[in-house]
Amino acid sequence: MVDYSNRRTMMVDTQVRPSDVTKFPIIDAMLSVPREVYVPDQLREAAYMGEHVVLSADRVVLEPRTFAKMLEVLDVQPDHTVLDLGCGLGYSTAVLARLADFVAGVEDDEELANEAQSILSEYGVDNAAVMAGDLTEGAAKSGPYDIIIAQGAVEEIPATILDQLRDGGRIAAIFAEGSLGVVRVGYKSNGVVSWRFAFNATAPTLSGFKKAAAFSL
Template identity: 75%
Template sequence: MADYSTRRTMMVDTQVRPSDVTKFPIIDAMLSVPRELYVPADKREAAYVGENLSLGGNRVVLEPRTFAKMLDALDIQPDEVVLDLGCGLGYSTAVLARIAEFVVAVEEDETRADEAQTALSENGVDNAAVTTGPLTEGAAKSGPYDVIIVEGAVEHLPPALLDQLQDGGRICVPFAEGALGTVRVGYKIDGRVNWRYSFNAGAPVLPGFEKHSAFTL
C-alpha cells in the first residue's frame, strides 16, 4: 500500500513551497486533497510526480507547481465563486473548493465529468458542481464568476469566456507561446481584461483552443 499522505507532504515541500507559494489556504488545500483519488486508476503511482499527468486526448492534470502558482497568482478569497475549466477527474476542483465559496467545474467528456462528480461527492466536496459541455463555452448560466482558471494551454481564448468574468474578477490562463508557455492573469476592469505576465509553464493546448478555431464556423 503506497503511503500517499507522505507523498502529498513531499509534493508540497519539494514542488510547491520552493516555487514561492506560501499562502496558507493553498498549502493547506494541497496537503488535504488526496490527488491520487482524482487521477486515472492506472496512474495513481504517478499522482505526485512533478510533471503534467496525461488524461489522454491532449488533456492533463497540471503539475502541482504550475497549479499552485496559478492559485497563488489568483489569490482566491473564501467568498468567491470560481469557474474551473477542464477539471479532468476533479483534482483542481477539490483543491479550489477548499479555498473558494463555490466551484463550477466544466468537463467536455461526459464519462470524465461523471467520474469527477462521483470522486468529489465521495470525498465530501459539497461546494462544487461539475457540468458537461464544450470548454470553449464555459458555464454562462452559473456566472458571472469572480475567478476563472483554465486547466490547460490555449492559443486562442474565446471572448465568450471573458464575458463570464465578473467586473473586478481575475482569470488565469497558460498560453502556448514559444517552447516554455506563458501563464498570465487577466484582470477585468470596466468590461476590459488587462493581462499580466505571471510565470512560465507548459501544458498541451486544450481541444477547441487552437489558433484556427477562431475561424471555424
C-alpha cells in the first residue's frame, strides 16, 4: 500500500517550500488535496515527482513547484471567484477550491471534464464546477473573476478571457517564448491589463492559445 500522504509531505517539503512559497493556505491546500486521484491510474506513481504529469498532447498537471509559485504570486483570497483554464482532471481546481470561494474549471476535452467533475464530487469539492468548452471562451456565465489562471502555456490571451477578469483582478499564465517560457501576472485596472514578470517556467501550449500565423505574400 503506497503512503501517498507521506509523498504529499515530501512534495511540499522538497519542491514547494524551497521555491519561496510561504503562504500557509497554499501549503495547507497542497498537503491536503490528494494529487494522485487527479491523474490517470497508471500515472499515480508519478503524481508527486517534480515534473509535469502528461494527460494528453497539450494538457498536463503542472509540476508542483510551478503551480505553487503561480498561486503565491496570484494571492488567492477566501472571497475570490476563480477561472481555471485547462484544468485537466481537476487537481488545480481542487487546490484552488481550498483557497477561494468558488472555482470554475474549463476543459475542452469533454471526457476529461466529465471525469474531473466526477472526482471533485467524489471528494466533496462542492465549491467548484468543471465545464466542457473552448478554453478561449472561458466561462463568462460564472464571471467576472477575481483570479484567472491557465494550466499550461499560452502565446497570447484573447480579449474574451481578459474581459472576464474583474477590475482589480489578477491573471497568471506561462508565456511560451521559443523553447523557453516565463510566468507573467496581469493586473487589471480601469479595464486595462498590465503584465509583470514573475519567474521562468515551461509547459505545453494550451489549445487555442497559439498566435495566429502572420500572413505574408
